[in-house]
Amino acid sequence: MQNNTFSTLFVGQNLIKLSAVDSTNNFLKSMVSNSEPLPEGTVIMAENQYAGRGQVESNWHVEPGKNLTFSILLYPEFLAPAAQFTLNMAVSVAIQHALKTLTGEGLTIKWPNDIYFGTKKIGGILIENVLSGNRIKASIIGIGINVNQEVFEAGLEDRAGSVYQILHQHVNLISLLAQICSHIEVRYLKLRAGNYKILREEYLNFLYRFNIKAPYRQNGQIIEGKIVDVSDTGFLSMETGSGIMSYNFKEIEFI
Template identity: 55%
Template sequence: MQNNIISGLFVGQNLVTLKEVDSTNNFLKNLLSNSKPVPEGTVIMAESQYAGRGQRDNVWHAEAGKNLTFSLLLNPVFIPVAQQFDLTRVVSLGVFDALQPLLGDRLKIKWPNDIYCDSGKLGGMLIENMIQGGQLKSSVIGIGLNINQQNFGENTTNAVSLKQILHKDYDLRNILSQICSYIEVYYLHVKAGRIDLVRDLYQSRLYWLNEVRDFRSNDNKFTGKIIRVMDNGLLVVEREGTEESYNLKEIEFLNK
């Protein structure tokens, strides 16, 4: 384990940097399966990962040394299993706040946890919760952000990086430090019971909130408007005068 200069109480204080790994989430989960305890807030950062994963079993490709690819360990035993989406809110807001000074109002959170600038995807996350005895025991949170990469494959038509947007290189460690600090702030808000603050902020920063847009569900295209996100994380969309709720696999945003 390596010491680190990241400010804060615990998130990012224990930083492990790897040259290459299949997936930082896999590496961290393997670490947890060993008998030696892993401190909460541990961050595994890789210069290159060759089997990074996203939501819906998507594979996430990143150019070595150009982007942020890391995983974070939290032990959110105080969050009820039925409210585990609050952890998604915490992490999304932490990443948002780290990037917002650079991108301003162009930055949005695309439900449930993608980070967008205008109509381009800057990154996303994969949260894998371990539940034991009816409570959240630990969470491995993988985050991937396009920072200094300029060229993306044909299958990532809406991918965009900070460098493409702002035309300069950014220090990966500095951005990582900011993200860790902000995640810790929101995590402690939830721990202290300030859940409404976190939920309200998350909703206010949603991509397409209160905008009439095109979606697809069950192979049917429709026009609707995102109204809110329920406490349990379901997305509420108004369509044809009625409100419908969707989970991740039930609705698709038609960006193009």
């Protein structure tokens, strides 16, 4: 359905709300694969996402009706597949700016795609690209943010957080969604204009443990390293006792 409350050019202007779905990314991928004529910026929002996914098939659990679980459809055909992680950078930075107006200082991006406040995860991003030859035909950007959830199940309370736990008050979900869509549109247009350098600098400025020595686990061994960069392809560069090392997703573990 059309949505006229968002002050955006296209992101969120076509907003489809679902009461329940396994995954908003799966739902949107199905619509795209069926060749439905969806405008760029279409948003699928679910009140209850019962089989949400994170990076590399990890699960994402949220309490129904209290959090934001949604997916955005973009057509970044201007972006080379080798530079697709720059879209992740743009979206991560956009969410930081949208949430920062509520939470103030304390937000970071934990590489590659988690949103942290302090030492607790309050959100995550999963971008799935549809490739056609040497171009990105479509990007489905799944976003989950813990907003009004007050408590988490046993075993997660030390690792998961929410906007409510930061502010001690509830937040209007649609208003926050509108802010996030607005910020994503701004950074997406910067990306389309080729302003990779600015987005990269913002991403690194928000990066969790950037330029800070900390312990990590790599191949079962504890090492000390300092994050110094992230490439356009998403590889993490870390200064270690063995020199500058490069790691892909899941090759290094934060401890």
